[in-house]
Amino acid sequence: MSFYTSLNGLKNAQTELSVIANNLANAETTGFKKSRINFADIVAGTASTNPKLVKGIGSTVLSIDQNFTLGPIQQTGSSLDIAINGEGFFTKVNPVSGKTFYTRNGNFGMDGGGFVTDAQGSRLQVLPVDAAGNVTSTTPIDAQAPLTNGAGSDFVAVIVKTDGGIVASYADGSTSEIGKVALGGFVAPSGLLQVGGQDWQATGISGTAAYGQPGAARFGTILSGSLEGSNVDIAEEMVGLITAQRYFQANAKAIDTATQLSQTIVNLRT
Incomplete structure (x- = not known):
């Protein structure tokens, strides 16, 4: 024995x-x-x-x-490098499989269609907003900056504000907020399933995600030009x-x- x-x-x-x-x-x-x-x-x-x-x-x-627990915050200077200063997960959707992933890795960029994506092509999710920048729904949508605005001016760049607002700017000097970063929260985050690439998926143990905007309720604020390191x-x-x-x-x-x-x-x- x-x-x-x-x-x-x-x-x-x-x-x-x-x-x-x-x-x-x-x-x-x-x-x-x-x-x-x-x-x-x-x-x-x-x-x-x-x-x-x-x-x-x-x-x-x-x-x-x-x-x-929160890892160290490292400044990068890139406008689409974003970190969560507090609780919550970035939400991404793979456009091919339709699967939803959650991550703390805020290293994003833009593809040729104006979508904000990660290195694997999954699209960052945002909460839709009205012309005044107020959230109109808690159902996330793809973050996409139109390549031209209503006046026909070309897209120039995007910035991410502390409240999660993603603002696109155009050659004529105009700006347009395309949405606020959708943060997902879970009752039992320890029940999330690791799938690699610093991504997690929801399970029956973790429960479904409750979405909110940065700075609201228990969600942290957004730090633009920064990334969260390993804890x-x-x-x-x-x-x-x-x-x-x-x-x-x-x-x-x-x-x-x-x-x-x-x-x-x-x-x-x-």
Whole structure:
């Protein structure tokens, strides 16, 4: 039995090392959120077992939780590099698959059609506004700047305001707000599914997204010309790496000891 107990420990230590290694590998990844592993003990017993004789038979991985604390803000100067100073997620929709993604990576640009997109072509979602810049609906739409305005002047550039308003400017000096950045919030963000590329998808655990504009309710404001860095603390992860290594070594030693005991029993002479 001790072999299997220690084997569980080895597997758990290996999983913990993998989680820490992934955190360290993404220490410089924009918008990355670190993970933490939680263990639970396993016991052998039933309702009729004497509680003083219940023994443990190892441990198992209970969960791998994500930590959504704010990462360091890095200034870039690019008008479509945006960061959320507080809670919330940027919302993106892939125009091909129609799938919705959520991210803290605010590295956006524009494509030839005037859509605000990420590096994979997914389109940033905004809340529609009226001529005065007031939000008219909480149903997000694609962020698209018309390539010409009503007077026929060509598009020049966009800026993003603190309240999330995306303003397009044109060659004749006019401006037009195309919407406010739609931020998504979740009851249980730890239940979001990681899909890679600093993107998450909603699940039954996380619940559906509730949308709002930056600065409203619990949502943070927008910092233009900035990106949110990874929230990985390298010093903390290195300490965790040493602890996980000792955990692995201790379980390996327990297996070695059990092997020696078994060998001693086999070698007994009657």
